[in-house]
Structures are given as C-alpha cells and as structure tokens.
Amino acid sequence: MTRSVVITGVGAVTPLGVGARTLHERWTAGVSGIEDGYGRASEFEPKEHLSVKEVRRSDRFTQLALAAAQEALEDAGWDGEKPYDPERTASVIGTGIGGIGTLEREHIVLQQEGAERISPLSIPLLMANAASGVIAMKHDLRGQSFGTVSACAAGAHAIGMAERLIRYGDADVVVTGGSEAAITQQSYAGFCSMKALSTRNDSPETASRPFDLDRDGFVMGEGAGVLVIEELEYARRRGAKILAEIAGYGMSSDAYHISSPSEDGDGPIRVMRATLADAGVAPKDVSYINAHGTSTPAGDRIESLAIKTVFGEHAKKIPVSSTKSAMGHLLGAAGGVETAVCILAVGRDIVPPTINLNKPDPDCDLDFVPNKARPVEVRWALNNSFGFGGTNASILVGKYKD
Amino acid sequence: MPTSTTDTATIQKVVFDSLETFGAEPTEIKLDATFESLDIDSLDLVELAQIVEDDYGVQLKGEDMENVKTVRQAVDLVMSKLG
Numbered sequence: 354m355t356r357s358v359v360i361t362g363v364g365a366v367t368p369l370g371v372g373a374r375t376l377h378e379r380w381t382a383g384v385s386g387i388e389d390g391y392g393r394a395s396e397f398e399p400k401e402h403l404s405v406k407e408v409r410r411s412d413r414f415t416q417l418a419l420a421a422a423q424e425a426l427e428d429a430g431w432d433g434e435k436p437y438d439p440e441r442t443a444s445v446i447g448t449g450i451g452g453i454g455t456l457e458r459e460h461i462v463l464q465q466e467g468a469e470r471i472s473p474l475s476i477p478l479l480m481a482n483a484a485s486g487v488i489a490m491k492h493d494l495r496g497q498s499f500g501t502v503s504a505c506a507a508g509a510h511a512i513g514m515a516e517r518l519i520r521y522g523d524a525d526v527v528v529t530g531g532s533e534a535a536i537t538q539q540s541y542a543g544f545c546s547m548k549a550l551s552t553r554n555d556s557p558e559t560a561s562r563p564f565d566l567d568r569d570g571f572v573m574g575e576g577a578g579v580l581v582i583e584e585l586e587y588a589r590r591r592g593a594k595i596l597a598e599i600a601g602y603g604m605s606s607d608a609y610h611i612s613s614p615s616e617d618g619d620g621p622i623r624v625m626r627a628t629l630a631d632a633g634v635a636p637k638d639v640s641y642i643n644a645h646g647t648s649t650p651a652g653d654r655i656e657s658l659a660i661k662t663v664f665g666e667h668a669k670k671i672p673v674s675s676t677k678s679a680m681g682h683l684l685g686a687a688g689g690v691e692t693a694v695c696i697l698a699v700g701r702d703i704v705p706p707t708i709n710l711n712k713p714d715p716d717c718d719l720d721f722v723p724n725k726a727r728p729v730e731v732r733w734a735l736n737n738s739f740g741f742g743g744t745n746a747s748i749l750v751g752k753y754k755d
Numbered sequence: 756m757p758t759s760t761t762d763t764a765t766i767q768k769v770v771f772d773s774l775e776t777f778g779a780e781p782t783e784i785k786l787d788a789t790f791e792s793l794d795i796d797s798l799d800l801v802e803l804a805q806i807v808e809d810d811y812g813v814q815l816k817g818e819d820m821e822n823v824k825t826v827r828q829a830v831d832l833v834m835s836k837l838g
Binding site for chain 1: 776777778794797798801802805809
C-alpha cells in the first residue's frame with residue numbers, strides 16, 4: 354500500500370519577519386523585507402528563541418533552522434509530548450553553504466593568532482549537517498539525520514528526500530526544510546565576482562525584481578523554512594491538523610554549466626514534468642507556481658520558457674510569483690521557505706504577488722501576479738528550486754481531501 | 756599577563772565567568788560542581804584552556820584537562836601551572 358505524506362506544521366524565519374504566517378501575510382500585503390541591499394532576517398534575535406548554550410554552539414544558519422523547527426513542531430501540536438517513536442522520526446535540513454560565517458571568523462583567528470587558537474567548536478558549527486544534527490538533539494529525533502547540499506535547491510531536495518523517507522517506510526515523521534545564513538564578506542564578494550548580484554544600489558529595496566525587464570541580478574537573503582511532515586495514517590490517528598499534502602517530488606540535472614542555465618530549459622522542464630508525473634497531477638490542474646525566479650536575466654527567462662513548455666496553453670492561466678521579489682534569494686533556505694509559502698497559499702486560497710514588477714519582459718510573458726496579491730482557489734501548488742551545479746528540484750503540494 | 760600577584764580568587768572568577776559564557780546555569784556554578792552537572796563538555800574545556808592561556812600565559816595540555824572533573828580541579832590546575 355502506498356504511504357501518503359502530509360504536512361502538519363510550518364515554520365519560517367525570513368527577511369519578512371519571524372513566523373511562517375507573518376511571512377505569508379507581509380508578502381501578501383506587498384511588503385519588501387530588503388534593507389540596504391540585503392534580505393536579512395533582522396527581526397530574528399537568537400536569544401529570544403534559544404538558550405545561551407544553543408546560541409554559542411550553533412552558527413547562524415543552525416540558529417535560524419532551530420527557530421523555524423520550533424515553530425513548525427508547535428504548529429504540529431508537539432507541545433513537549435512526542436506523538437511518535439523517536440526512532441521513527443527524522444531530521445533533514447538542506448543548506449547551500451552551511452556555516453560560512455563561522456568559517457570566515459575562524460580563518461581570521463588562524464591567520465592572526467595561529468592554529469592553536471582555533472575554536473574547538475569551529476568544525477561542529479560550520480559543517481553543513483549541523484542544523485539537522487542540532488534539531489535532532491534538541492527534540493530527541495533518533496531516526497535519520499542529514500543535510501542535503503545542492504546550492505539553491507538544497508531546501509527543496511531536503512523536503513523531497515524527507516518525503517521519500519516516509520513513503521519508503523524508513524520514517525513516519527520528518528522535520529525538514531532549508532536554512533542559510535551566508536550574508537558574509539566572502540560569499541558576497543564571491544557572488545559579486547560572478548556578477549550574479551543586482552547592482553541597483555541607488556534603490557536597493559526594488560533591486561530584486563524577478564521577471565521585470567529591468568532585472569539585473571539577485572539580492573542575497575538569509576533565513577530558514579522548516580516543515581513537519583508525517584505519514585497520513587499516523588497523522589490521522591493522532592488527530593493532527595493536516596495543512597496540506599505533499600503530492601509529488603522531482604529532481605533533474607542540467608549537466609550543462611556550473612552556474613548558468615541551459616538555453617533550452619531542459620533541466621527545469623524535466624524537473625517539473627517529473628514532479629507532476631510523481632503526483633499523477635495533470636498540468637492543467639496546477640493552480641499556482643512559486644517560481645525559482647531569482648531576478649537574474651537568464652534564469653527568469655529560461656524558467657518562463659520551461660513553464661510554457663511544460664504547461665502549454667494552460668501556462669498563461671496559472672498565477673506564478675516569486676518570493677524572492679520580497680525578500681531576496683535565501684539560497685539553500687529558499688526551497689524550505691517557498692514550500693512553506695505554497696502550503697499557506699493552499700490553506701488560504703490567496704497567492705502573493707511578484708513585487709517590483711513594473712515593466713513586463715516580452716520573454717517572460719506569464720501571469721506573474723504583479724504587485725498585488727490575488728484570491729485564487731489553490732488546489733495544487735508547485736515550488737521550483739534550481740541551484741548552481743545545474744541541479745533542480747520541485748515539490749508539489751495540494752489541499753488535503755479526506 | 757602572568758604576574759606573581761595572580762591569586763586564586765582571580766582565576767576562580769575567570770573560570771566562573773567562562774562557564775557562564777558557555778551556558779552553564781549561573782546559580783549552579785560552584786567550586787565543587789562537576790562539569791558534567793553543569794553540562795560542560797570536553798569542547799568547552801578546550802575553550803576554557805584557550806582563555807586561560809590567552810589571559811595568563813599558562814600552557815594547559817590536553818592530558819592535563821582530561822582528569823579535570825570539577826570546577827575546583829580546574830582552578831587548582833591553573834594555579835599549579837602559575838606557581
């Protein structure tokens with residue numbers, strides 16, 4: 354018998370504030386979380402969410418994930434009491450880079466003070482699976498624990514692999530999502546050097562403008578999006594509130610270029626098709642797409658092409674919007690946060706807008722819900738996440754119907 | 756820097772302050788408390804050693820720290836190295 358997977362909790366810490374519902378409300382209101390050219394999770398104060406020891410023993414990317422996981426678990430009704438066997442409960446958190454802030458700080462110590470002064474916490478803080486491990490420790494989750502590493506698709510890969518753990522029978526519940534805290538000198542300089550970032554420095558709050566003709570690159574953001582997902586029958590048995598179901602997951606690789614998308618959109622086309630096939634959902638039944646939409650000239654154009662190829666005539670009838678317009682690119686956290694957004698869109702039947710979209714690009718000729726949220730009955734919502742290395746992952750969530 | 760006037764009270768304060776920074780419950784930090792009871796592990800003790808080395812020039816080796824189980828033992832170890 355096929356095991357189905359449902360979502361029972363969502364949590365997010367983003368440039369739009371602390372809390373998944375805050376994120377959805379502010380984005381729906383058309384608010385931008387970008388300040389001074391960065392999408393920082395500036396309302397997140399670690400000490401308000403974590404103990405002194407937890408703060409000291411975690412990089413910011415883990416702190417963000419811990420706070421989002423806490424919210425998701427509370428949302429799922431885990432008030433201290435664990436409704437599942439810990440050994441059947443997993444933790445899977447994706448990140449693009451991991452604890453790069455820690456790495457940079459410790460590298461300065463190495464250069465200036467010598468190897469003997471490196472913190473014994475440096476490795477445990479910076480390793481890319483730190484978030485999944487620390488969440489597992491905090492909540493006594495004794496099943497699988499690992500990070501997924503696939504650049505800006507890491508959060509979506511985490512959720513997809515978590516869904517497979519449940520479907521395959523290895524786990525009954527997983528705390529899963531993505532986290533990133535890479536607004537650091539090194540990574541900022543690295544993205545600048547690739548010319549990936551917007552240079553709209555005179556108007557930083559409008560710099561992230563996915564699908565707009567004047568887009569010129571992405572804006573770096575940070576945050577975390579974490580879900581609690583459960584096997585359907587277990588969730589029903591414990592009387593959990595079911596927010597949505599995970600219907601499909603797909604993966605593909607461009608096998609083309611380390612950082613540029615291929616002109617024919619092959620990878621994005623195949624990942625969306627694989628996801629719909631996995632779910633058994635027809636393209637015409639998809640009601641909303643949360644695009645990868647980073648605001649880079651080539652990426653947005655090719656994603657538009659891919660959507661048109663997969664959805665055919667229906668493509669222009671589907672509302673498509675980009676979270677990144679309001680908070681920048683959360684890199685490895687993006688898939689987690691954007692899947693959370695899709696779940697809330699499914700639950701509330703309202704799709705948030707693509708803000709800063711004032712000048713349509715003839716190559717991006719879809720309904721991007723410009724600047725104003727729209728009430729839409731959202732039966733199925735698709736999240737796209739594409740990453741450097743040519744890696745792609747998509748997740749399809751939908752209304753849970755008994 | 757190391758001086759002949761560094762006394763036990765000073766070292767005790769450095770150790771107590773460090774443990775509090777590491778996240779030990781302040782009211783539980785006492786000379787006879789074990790590191791285990793304070794939830795202070797071997798990684799914390801490496802950092803404690805680094806702090807003492809930086810501030811007082813005392814060299815603490817890994818094997819010195821291995822046998823340290825209580826706050827008092829840590830203070831005594833540092834004092835013995837200073838002496």
